[in-house]
Amino acid sequence: MRGVNRFLEEMQEATDWIEKGRNSQLHLGTLYFIDQISTHLIGENVCVSPIPDGGYGYSAFSWPFKHILEEYGVSDPTAGQHPTVVSYLPYEQDSTLLNALFAHEIAHSTVEEEDLVDSVLTAKTSDFDGAFDKLAAELAAENQAPLSKAEEKLRDRVDSWVTELLCDSLATYYLGPSYLFSIAPTVIATGLDDFSDTHPPTAIRVKHILDALVNAGWRTPLEARIPTVMKWLDSVASVTPSAVNGIENLCLETCDLFQAQIERIAADRLTGAVFEAGDFNEQVDEMMDFFDQRILPAQMRDRSAADRRSILLGGWLFNLKEDQVEDIATAIEDAEFQGFLAAALEMSFVLEAWNSR
Amino acid sequence: MTVLEHEALSTAMDRDDLADCLIVTPLLERDQIGPSSIDVRLATEFRVFRRIGKAGIDPQEQTDVGIDDAYDKKVVPLGEGLWLHPGQFALGATLEYLRIPSDLSGYVIGRSSWGRIGLMVATAILVHPGYTGCLTLELANEGDSPIRLYPGVRIAQLVLHSLSAPTEEPYGSDAKTSYLAHTTPRVTKLDKARDEISRIEQVANRLHPVSGDKDPLADDC
Numbered sequence: 164m165r166g167v168n169r170f171l172e173e174m175q176e177a178t179d180w181i182e183k184g185r186n187s188q189l190h191l192g193t194l195y196f197i198d199q200i201s202t203h204l205i206g207e208n209v210c211v212s213p214i215p216d217g218g219y220g221y222s223a224f225s226w227p228f229k230h231i232l233e234e235y236g237v238s239d240p241t242a243g244q245h246p247t248v249v250s251y252l253p254y255e256q257d258s259t260l261l262n263a264l265f266a267h268e269i270a271h272s273t274v275e276e277e278d279l280v281d282s283v284l285t286a287k288t289s290d291f292d293g294a295f296d297k298l299a300a301e302l303a304a305e306n307q308a309p310l311s312k313a314e315e316k317l318r319d320r321v322d323s324w325v326t327e328l329l330c331d332s333l334a335t336y337y338l339g340p341s342y343l344f345s346i347a348p349t350v351i352a353t354g355l356d357d358f359s360d361t362h363p364p365t366a367i368r369v370k371h372i373l374d375a376l377v378n379a380g381w382r383t384p385l386e387a388r389i390p391t392v393m394k395w396l397d398s399v400a401s402v403t404p405s406a407v408n409g410i411e412n413l414c415l416e417t418c419d420l421f422q423a424q425i426e427r428i429a430a431d432r433l434t435g436a437v438f439e440a441g442d443f444n445e446q447v448d449e450m451m452d453f454f455d456q457r458i459l460p461a462q463m464r465d466r467s468a469a470d471r472r473s474i475l476l477g478g479w480l481f482n483l484k485e486d487q488v489e490d491i492a493t494a495i496e497d498a499e500f501q502g503f504l505a506a507a508l509e510m511s512f513v514l515e516a517w518n519s520r
Numbered sequence: 521m522t523v524l525e526h527e528a529l530s531t532a533m534d535r536d537d538l539a540d541c542l543i544v545t546p547l548l549e550r551d552q553i554g555p556s557s558i559d560v561r562l563a564t565e566f567r568v569f570r571r572i573g574k575a576g577i578d579p580q581e582q583t584d585v586g587i588d589d590a591y592d593k594k595v596v597p598l599g600e601g602l603w604l605h606p607g608q609f610a611l612g613a614t615l616e617y618l619r620i621p622s623d624l625s626g627y628v629i630g631r632s633s634w635g636r637i638g639l640m641v642a643t644a645i646l647v648h649p650g651y652t653g654c655l656t657l658e659l660a661n662e663g664d665s666p667i668r669l670y671p672g673v674r675i676a677q678l679v680l681h682s683l684s685a686p687t688e689e690p691y692g693s694d695a696k697t698s699y700l701a702h703t704t705p706r707v708t709k710l711d712k713a714r715d716e717i718s719r720i721e722q723v724a725n726r727l728h729p730v731s732g733d734k735d736p737l738a739d740d741c
Binding site for chain 1: 538539543545546547548549550564595597598615617619652654672701703704
């Protein structure tokens, strides 16, 4: 009976994402790109399933029926693999320029599997510990709850914010400015200083992303190419959210206190795979010529496959060539261009795989 | 007008100025450039034509939205195949994205190896100077057996010839051009045919005026 129950539970867990996964109509170029991001952010032995859902998100769980296989001594063909489901908004499935958002969701798996939040929090200071303990005691007293409960609540909030900043940093170090541009439409659409239990205010996130870009050498080339857009992003990052209670205040202090540690851990995790300005500079002139002349940027003139991260960034910069902030939002509305970009990604992967046979 | 041979094709693809280059991208293997043509491969996206719930396709009445509905989109990744049954028709595309410079023109023709098992590959074969994008292929199985189509295979060949002088009006310079820089198979646009039929109607009315709603092109006129 216990076996039947477990079977049904696992069926229930799996059915939802299997069903949604069947409805996924992402372009092949996007699917291959998700595989590339997953390989670098999680590892070789990974299975990421993108599904259309109510928003961008992430979940990880064990393979369905894993326990049953173990119970009956059947060798598990998926042993060692980490199934991860990333979801996206169905109406954005053709928005290739927003593909960078998948990197943030995939990074959640990295942060969870490798306990990166704990690694960040090892840099705690006694001042932080003191503030944390004092606030937990106040919360316990205020809510007439056990101290352990108050500490748990506070720790969850700090962990969530650190997790989000780590995912932003990993996505930025891996994809460069494309990630910043892809969250910019959200910046335009939402409040900069809105507090949430799970996510830091947008202004704080943009500030962290901009700092990561500086570390990867992007600041100067971006300022040379799109000064007005960068000035606007700086103004977004300079907004100081106002905390209305002790928890929010502690969370804001956490962001400041651990920023350097978050940056270091994300950069270290991606050693050798960080997308630096120098990498893009090698292809940028040729890439932008391709875009200007409406030539599919899949194969460089020396016949090598174009770098996918450069294709994505080239697509953004082509759309921002007038250096107007509103183009960030309008760029993702051009369906023809999104298809063009997705085809470039797909053909670049095909060429690379062909050459590596 | 001279058909470009192997050396001339390579030279056209390697011109220094990108604006004047013959673009065929990605070119997976250099040996796709043959003695007097370039082999092109089959892409991964198809529009498979299905039966429509009408007596037939009347270009005069059909809207483009209606025509779109007559096709099912199928994406077939490399390594998998699409069965095309006898009598079935589908639109495919070249895996290669092309741009024909203003001093060249060409045509795309099927490869004999496919033709000999009944597969027709292209009927709208002319490729104008200035054309930019993947070519849409009209795939029809005229044989008796189903044929499995594998994306990535060499499906057709592009023959190019030089023009007596570069054209000053390359494909796409006219805003009315329907197909520009596409990367997927394009379904037919019948608006031009509709315009033409309207003009024919006007001519027919002058020849033999008809009254009321009677179809001027009907057999019993």
